[in-house]
Amino acid sequence: MTTTPTHAAVVTVAPRAALEVIQVPTISPAKGEVRVRVGWTASTPLDLHQADGGLLVEHPQVLGDGLAGTVVEVGEGVKKLAVGDEVFGFVWRSQKEKAHQVYTTAPENFFGKIPNGIPPEAAVTLPNNFVTAYHTIVTDLQLPLPWPRPDDHQPEHADSAILIWGGSSSVGQYALQILKYFGYRHLLTTASKKHHDLLKSFGATRCFDYRDPNVTKSILHSIPNTEKGKAKVPFILDCIGSKEGSVAPLAQLAQRGTRVAILLPVIIRDATEDGPAPEYTFDVQSSADWADGVDVVGVRTHFYTDNSFHAEHLQPSIMPAMLGRGIVKPNRQRIVEGAKMLDRAQRALDTLRRKENANNAFLFLFLLTAKGEACVC
Ligand SMILES: NC(=O)c1ccc[n+]([C@@H]2O[C@H](COP(=O)([O-])OP(=O)(O)OC[C@H]3O[C@@H](n4cnc5c(N)ncnc54)[C@H](OP(=O)(O)O)[C@@H]3O)[C@@H](O)[C@H]2O)c1
The missing domain is CATH 3.40.50.720 (NAD(P)-binding Rossmann-like Domain)
Structure with a gap:
């Protein structure tokens, strides 16, 4: 008997309730998709609107829509990315794509390669x-x-x-x-x-x-x-x-x-x-x-992908080019620490709720999983 592989994901379980970590299926990439191990992610106002206001969610809902990570598997027909590439991307459409989980599986056009010399913590401030x-x-x-x-x-x-x-x-x-x-x-x-x-x-x-x-x-x-x-x-x-x-x-x-x-x-x-x-x-x-x-x-x-030029080029080429050539400077970052993935995700959301970014103009980031290490969930 084969068992479906699973991985840890940070979810909301009810409006304004504490976040939880659950196991969700690890999805192999279909045609044109890649699977990415998530390294850095951000907690954004949309996560707060979803966690506290239930905006457009069905619990349990995986949070997060921006990430920096490593490609670990590619589906048939993938042209621009390969296993081992360091990427950043905006992903949001379904649970398998969302960012606050160990692996996300999404179309290759939702990712760009992180330009040389740019730390992933800086790159992850861009996608969404x-x-x-x-x-x-x-x-x-x-x-x-x-x-x-x-x-x-x-x-x-x-x-x-x-x-x-x-x-x-x-x-x-x-x-x-x-x-x-x-x-x-x-x-x-x-x-x-x-x-x-x-x-x-x-x-x-x-x-x-x-x-x-x-x-x-x-x-x-x-x-x-x-x-x-x-x-x-x-x-x-x-x-x-x-x-x-x-x-x-x-x-x-x-x-x-x-x-x-x-x-x-x-x-x-x-x-x-x-x-x-x-x-x-x-x-x-x-x-x-x-x-x-x-x-x-x-x-x-x-709905940005309704524009077919943007669907094909915005994340794979325009975003990395503008970052890599210094045309746009990344947002400032504040790293939220914690022993486990759940602690970091909860703290990042709590900090947003307390409006600690007001007056500061930085983004709250946390490390979802450290590269090459087992997930401490
Ligand atoms: N619909 C979409 O596609 C979409 C996409 C992205 C974001 N959003 C929404 O856009 C909103 C902002 O998101 P964000 O991530 O950009 O926020 P953010 O980075 O958290 O914005 C915080 C900054 O907003 C400034 N601010 C707060 N109140 C203000 C006011 N009344 N007038 C002018 N500036 C004010 C503060 O600036 P100072 O430090 O200068 O005081 C603060 O530093 C959220 O509700 C988010 O959900 C929507």
Whole structure:
């Protein structure tokens, strides 16, 4: 009798309950897929929305959607990857793909090779955040990012104001750096004052403190008068998606002709340690009182593969090239320690819940399994 091999996975078992480790089947790669042993992974706001708010989950739910690890098995027809390759990737569609488990099995196009000289802890800050930024700029803001960038590339909207609300968030940092590289020159952003110099180095031309009660007026005043009937800020990316903290001020800024892309979900009430349960909505239109003629969309990175060019190139080639050539700098990292996989995963989630990243602009990472060693689960 043959037994199905299994491995350890970190799961939610109920809303707001402690995480657990369970054994799940180890899936051999089908055609075009690879199996990766997960090394580093991150705990992100989506993990918290899923663990505490039950957002789009069925328990037990494996958490995590970004990883750095080693290819251990390849399926038929895999062309770009081989056993032993060190890879990083954004994986999310089903339990077998999710990141907080010893092995993930997913299509090869969900991974890129980690560029030489880049530590896996730095590479793992990219996949979900970089893909979200690139996809949103192209799909939702409809600003082209032609790859490879032609030498004489001059975008039509090079001098139009583009506001990245929440520039120091994980997605915001990549959005600024990507836009700068593609020639967008009028980049405005909001962040705590202590991050303004960093964000200027990433391409922001003006930074504003989102805690300033006059922030929306200051942003509008910073822009020279535009042609009558044209929006002062025609493009806005909301990297925070907080009903009160970002969507409400953006509704004051957006004018007829502004296109606003909001990272979903819109957070009505965020997760806390002991307060009421979190609350979210996907309805961006009714999240604020928008002026007539404002075009508001909610960002769904999970559909980035609808763009066949992105499906084929975004993770395997664009993401490693932009990281390896220093066009984008990784987010800062804070490593969460713990004796076992479960301790590290729980601590990382708890730290997020306590909002220890507020003001700090770093990502909470933990080592799922050490390379070449048995899993201490
Ligand atoms: N729909 C999608 O495809 C998608 C993809 C990725 C993320 N998301 C969502 O996007 C949200 C942010 O994710 P993330 O990982 O980028 O977050 P993050 O890195 O944890 O963002 C934290 C930073 O946000 C800034 N911030 C907090 N409140 C703010 C406000 N009211 N205005 C401006 N900045 C504020 C703080 O900046 P300072 O340090 O400067 O104070 C803080 O450092 C989450 O809800 C996540 O689920 C959605």
